[in-house]
Amino acid sequence: MDEQHIVESLRPVLHPKFKKSLVDLGLIRNVSIQDGIVSLTLALKSDTSPLKNILMGEIKKVVGALPEVSSVLVKVVALSKEESARLFPKAPLKGIEKVKHFLAVASGKGGVGKTTIAVNVALALVEKGYKVGLLDADVYGPSVPLMLDIREAVDQENNMIIPIDKYGMRIMSLGMTAGQNDAFIWRGPLVTKILHQMLDQVKWGELDYLVIDLPPGTGDPSITIAKALPKCSILMITTPQEVALADVRRSISLFNKTGHSIVGLVENMSYFLCGHTEQPIEIFGKGGGKRLSEEANIPLIGTIPLDLALGQGGDSGVPLMVSAPHSTTGVVFQEIAKNIAVRQQ
Incomplete structure (x- = not known):
């Protein structure tokens, strides 16, 4: 023996x-x-x-x-x-096996227009010829279906959820699985589970980009996406005022700790052109995005004006990058998409 x-x-x-x-x-x-x-x-x-x-x-x-x-x-x-x-390596998430790049649109602050930007950046990438998917990861208040006027529920095939095709991209949101006015009451473990399902059990197919609209804050949804997608790039959104910058700093800190690359910073509601003067009116302050860019060493890749057409596009279900892609604001989104593509080559 x-x-x-x-x-x-x-x-x-x-x-x-x-x-x-x-x-x-x-x-x-x-x-x-x-x-x-x-x-x-x-x-x-x-x-x-x-x-x-x-x-x-x-x-x-x-x-x-x-x-x-x-x-x-x-x-x-x-x-x-x-x-x-x-x-014991983790099994790859089946639904996203053929996705080349992941881009999460994040902000620690609510009300900064993050979903509007996620939708229009995704469409700007489509405009440049990329195959794009859009995942609404705001499990508490999914608004992508409203912004894209999607009323039908998703179907299933071979135990996989089939995303909705619209405006040249594949779209999935929790808001497509229940009534748009229903309340979503999720606690930690359920949030993690539902987000994993939206990555693993949705038939995304071959995509150049999967754009993920994260909810505000640094809670379970952001942490779940960070852990599930270690190579996901982050696009940070802010507005010029200090109260927004403070929350965005916390979100930047989270993704720095998880080792994720922050591809750029976008300042929304930067200024307003009233039509009576060429001088921009800076309603929410001036230079906040630039200061944060320098402070956090993140490139400022776009400043988006307060544009009535941008808000109307979200309400009507026809986003600005569909109705007016070559408008002044549309060109800004195209430049943002170009910067993202260059940084992810």
Whole structure:
């Protein structure tokens, strides 16, 4: 009886989840035998894993049945994060397997026009010839269906949700699965689950860009997207006033901590042209986006004016990048899309 004999005896013991041998997975370690006492280490994702007692029982049963073995001592240790990631890699999310680039539109502040910008930036990318999807990840107040005048519910095919095609892009929102006036009451675990479903179980197909409209704040939706899409780029939205900048700084801090690339900053509601003068009227202050850009070392890739057509487009379901793509504001969106594409090559 030697250590190798003991290891071989444990080869038939399988990990219940992965249906692979504990030995082949490298989870059996430090096997020794002395005076009939076998000692070994069992490595698991956590030393408090619910599999702990089950696997310890199987190991003791198998090894204890060997001749010359009087007792079995099993020590359970936790795998390091690196070992866990190598041994048990996460399965890719099926729905987004063919998506080349991910762009999350974020802001720590509500009411800055983030969804309006997400919709029109997505359409500006379509205008440039890219295959684009738009995911409304605001699980609390999904407004993309209203802005695009989508009234029909999504269908399913082979257990996959089929996004709605409109204006040359594929669109998915929680607002397409229930009445637009229904309240969505989600708590942490459910938020994570529903967002994973919208990535994994939606048939996005081949896309150059999946634009994701995040809700305000730095809570569960933003954290879930950050963890699920480590290569996702972030487009930050602000308005000029300091109260907006303070919240955007918190959002920037979150994505800096998660290691995500912030592709640029857009200042919305920068100024207003009243028609009686060529001088822009800076209703919400001046230079806030530029200051934040310099402070956070993030390029300011667009300043969007207060444009009545932009708001009317959201209300009518015909966005500005559909009704007037070559207007002054439309050209700004085209420049933003160009900057994003250049930075993601």
